[in-house]
Amino acid sequence: MSTAQLLSLSVRQAAEAISSGSLTADELFEAYRSRAAADRAAQADGLNCFTWVADAMQDGERAGPLAGIPLAVKDLFCTEGIPSQAGSRILEGYEPPYTATAVSRLASSGAALLAKTNQDEFAMGSSNENSAFGAVRNPWDRSRVPGGSSGGSAAAVAAGLAPWALGTDTGGSIRQPASLCGIVGLKPTYGSVSRYGMIAFASSLDQAGPLTRDVSDAALMLRHMVWQDPCDATSLAFPETIELPAGERLDGVRLGVPAELSEEGVQAGVRESFQAALGRAEELGATVRAIHLAHAPHALSAYYLLAPAECSSNLARYDGVRFGLRAPDPEDLLDMYTRTRHDGFGAEVKRRIMLGTYALSAGYYDAYYGRAQRVRTKIAEDFSSAFAEVDLIATPTSPTVAFKLGERTADPLSMYLSDYCTVPMSLAGIPAISIPCGLSEGLPVGLQLAGPAFSENRLLDAAYALEQAIGFDTGAARV
């Protein structure tokens, strides 16, 4: 099989080719490994997708349904003996003594660790410009961002430097970069994938999920990840097997379109592409109707109180005592803490720690954190009411296509608005998938579909039917 042929295979196809003998796991792994290594070596002259690339396939990675399939993993997953820094300087040189459950589940199904991917520091960002390893570039246009925080994972899959990648989503960190890079990204129901070994940002929101070339691969990865893990008390037993999607029609599917997340603030070209996708859905038999999520416009505000509050608590562990960076020549204990944290954290992480500490501090707790948790309840109730009327909800994934590097770094609030359409689902803990639905200004536009908790099979089926009808070429940005 030629390299071009091999690179054109989805994971599902590659796994079939390996089991039928027309491709070996070693050929597949080496093809991707050499491409990933070249990007790592090129650093800022490449896409800068990776923070670490494997030298070879490890023993024991050749058995199981995913035997020998190369897997790129976001840097914030702990991988035993392999650098895991969550894109932060404060974890410089850290090699964890254990592996995250999401990664070990995929490895026990045969997936072979190919590389660790670049990301916004501690998953805080929407452009992958907040990384100790430098910004990632979008393979569709290298002067633009890939989105974030799983920007390295998204760019690597879009550029064909990895067949698929593992990411995490707290407020949109899988879906938004998938949208900006023209690939598929799925945030599962909160709790369906273990968070054990995921370096924590906001524990009530963090969720691992797949970034893939197509919907079938997203289903395939999710199938091998869901698990109720004794090491994560918030993980849940997924009530059914994740099936590979097959349907090509949407007959009887009721799609709801919330005005609050699809009109104001959405670029004209994105809206056009989104409307065209809704037209496709109707042609496939779906009914499309306007709905309201009255509190959705407040989701971003609630999120930017709750996530920083949780982050300020989770990141208290970085103190220079047990692992990672320690500031040199401390005068005393307090000086070591404060200077280690000053030197180790980047600007955005500091902003969020400050914001969260403020929101939780005496005198402000009720006005900020307490209110935000109540808004969160209203947002979840809005979704519950909507799902009594419709089966799935459709919105654009990102209000804009990929923006220019540097365009939003000076104004944190404008960066936060990148998550406008993805944050409500995160707060409600429900699953949502982004699939590419067209181009605007030559750049990919993402369609987001969301469903009730544990509706992943229905969500994947609908996304698959739309994907077939839209026929987006996810190989267009392959380098």
Add this chain to the structure above:
Amino acid sequence: MIDRDEVLHVASLARLALREEEIEPLARELSAVLDHVAKIGELDLRDVQPTSHVVEVTGRLRPDEPRRCLPREVALDQAPAISGGGFLVPSPQA
């Protein structure tokens, strides 16, 4: 509006040293974000329960039995400084 003193107070709570030139931009940026999020103050949230967990779960308890944990030398292996089988830190008072 967050002022300079408030920035310094919050930074001390967060155990975060700040350089002089970092203080004013943080005051400005935090104020801008807080102005934006303050809109949730306009909502009527009386009788609304705060979210404690997004998916209905009941507490899962395991039997309280000793289990294997990380060997001491592995736990200490990543530390910047160790002494006598523990983590070594500077004195709280210089």
